[in-house]
Amino acid sequence: MDILVVLEDKNGNIHRMSQEAITGAQQIGSEFNLSVGILAMGSNAAALSEQAAQYDVEEVLTLENEHLNHYTADGYGAAVAQVVTNENPKYVFFGYTYQVRDYVPRVSAKLKRPFLNDAVSYSTEGGNPVFSKQVLNAKLVTALQPNDGGPILISFQSAAFSSENIQSGSANVRTISVDIDAAVIKTVTEDPFQEEAGGVDLSSAELIVSIGRGIGKEENIPLAQELAKVIGAELASSRPVVDSGWLAPHHQIGSSGQTVAPKLYLALGISGAIQHVVGMKGSKNIVVVNKDPDAPLFELADYGVVGDVLEIIPKLTEALK
Numbered sequence: 001m002d003i004l005v006v007l008e009d010k011n012g013n014i015h016r017m018s019q020e021a022i023t024g025a026q027q028i029g030s031e032f033n034l035s036v037g038i039l040a041m042g043s044n045a046a047a048l049s050e051q052a053a054q055y056d057v058e059e060v061l062t063l064e065n066e067h068l069n070h071y072t073a074d075g076y077g078a079a080v081a082q083v084v085t086n087e088n089p090k091y092v093f094f095g096y097t098y099q100v101r102d103y104v105p106r107v108s109a110k111l112k113r114p115f116l117n118d119a120v121s122y123s124t125e126g127g128n129p130v131f132s133k134q135v136l137n138a139k140l141v142t143a144l145q146p147n148d149g150g151p152i153l154i155s156f157q158s159a160a161f162s163s164e165n166i167q168s169g170s171a172n173v174r175t176i177s178v179d180i181d182a183a184v185i186k187t188v189t190e191d192p193f194q195e196e197a198g199g200v201d202l203s204s205a206e207l208i209v210s211i212g213r214g215i216g217k218e219e220n221i222p223l224a225q226e227l228a229k230v231i232g233a234e235l236a237s238s239r240p241v242v243d244s245g246w247l248a249p250h251h252q253i254g255s256s257g258q259t260v261a262p263k264l265y266l267a268l269g270i271s272g273a274i275q276h277v278v279g280m281k282g283s284k285n286i287v288v289v290n291k292d293p294d295a296p297l298f299e300l301a302d303y304g305v306v307g308d309v310l311e312i313i314p315k316l317t318e319a320l321k
């Protein structure tokens with residue numbers, strides 16, 4: 001295969017960021033005539049392979065190994081490095097996740113191959129793909145063209161591709177194995193990190209209620225929390241809300257926070273500074289409430305309401321109840 005997509009397990013299902021990477025592989029594969037394969041590993045490898053085999057790719061590789069039952073950067077790094085060596089793809093694609101940031105640099109170091117992290121898009125030059133990534137707080141975009149035959153490791157930013165465009169099909173499933181020496185596993189991993197007990201991390205949330213400085217004061221935060229609860233959304237914010245200590249830092253969206261791509265991003269009292277916009281512009285539907293009709297975020301809005309969030313949030317919550 002030419003492109004290998006490495007899946008991440010999200011409680012027995014394919015992580016949405018991996019689905020985005022598969023979508024990217026399908027699009028790049030069909031544009032540059034490259035075949036696509038998918039690697040499923042870990043304790044849920046069989047279930048993930050079954051799901052992956054329903055996509056339009058050439059084949060799915062299933063990898064089970066006692067040292068991969070619990071995630072460790074050592075084990076996953078060793079396994080992916082061996083699979084890449086054996087299969088020799090041109091490109092290895094990953095979704096944009098904490099786990100990928102943790103272990104893929106090890107794969108890169110083991111293989112002495114480059115890791116192009118957080119690509120946001122691709123273009124074509126000389127019949128080959130060129131990958132773009134944002135640098136210097138998203139002020140500049142740099143274009144990177146691999147100049148040898150690969151393998152090149154590439155992770156894609158959230159929303160670089162939409163998982164809704166994933167193509168269905170049917171793929172062959174092949175079982176593979178790797179040798180992992182128990183001595184290489186030097187770390188002990190705790191249960192997966194959750195942003196909030198029982199919650200989901202923002203990068204894979206489908207509905208987000210996000211508040212900005214327009215919420216006024218800490219005492220008003222429960223208004224937004226209730227609205228989020230009523231529609232089953234996650235709560236997020238702009239940076240001033242975090243800087244004021246009204247919400248914990250992991251709620252922050254933007255260039256120094258998280259990047260999200262929900263189906264609905266409800267922006268309440270957020271002006272639309274570029275540092276915020278880069279973190280949420282991939283959202284499918286953006287609803288903006290702001291008392292200033294000239295707030296820049298209205299330019300991105302699918303729906304906009306000019307009004308006071310302190311009046312609108314309670315009424316919206318009541319109506320949605």
Ligand SMILES: Cc1cc2nc3c(=O)[nH]c(=O)nc-3n(C[C@H](O)[C@H](O)[C@H](O)COP(=O)(O)OP(=O)(O)OC[C@H]3O[C@@H](n4cnc5c(N)ncnc54)[C@H](O)[C@@H]3O)c2cc1C
Binds near residue numbers: 215237239254275309
């Ligand atoms: C290096 C760097 C990194 C940064 N990283 C981030 C980042 O990751 N994320 C981020 O968000 N910012 C980031 N910032 C800050 C960013 O530049 C903006 O200052 C910030 O996004 C503004 O947040 P805001 O829209 O909530 O506040 P403001 O810009 O103050 O906007 C508040 C908005 O609320 C509206 N409003 C006020 N009261 C009401 C009301 N009662 N009802 C309705 N609307 C109301 C106002 O009209 C205004 O549009 C960064 C800045 C720098 C320099």
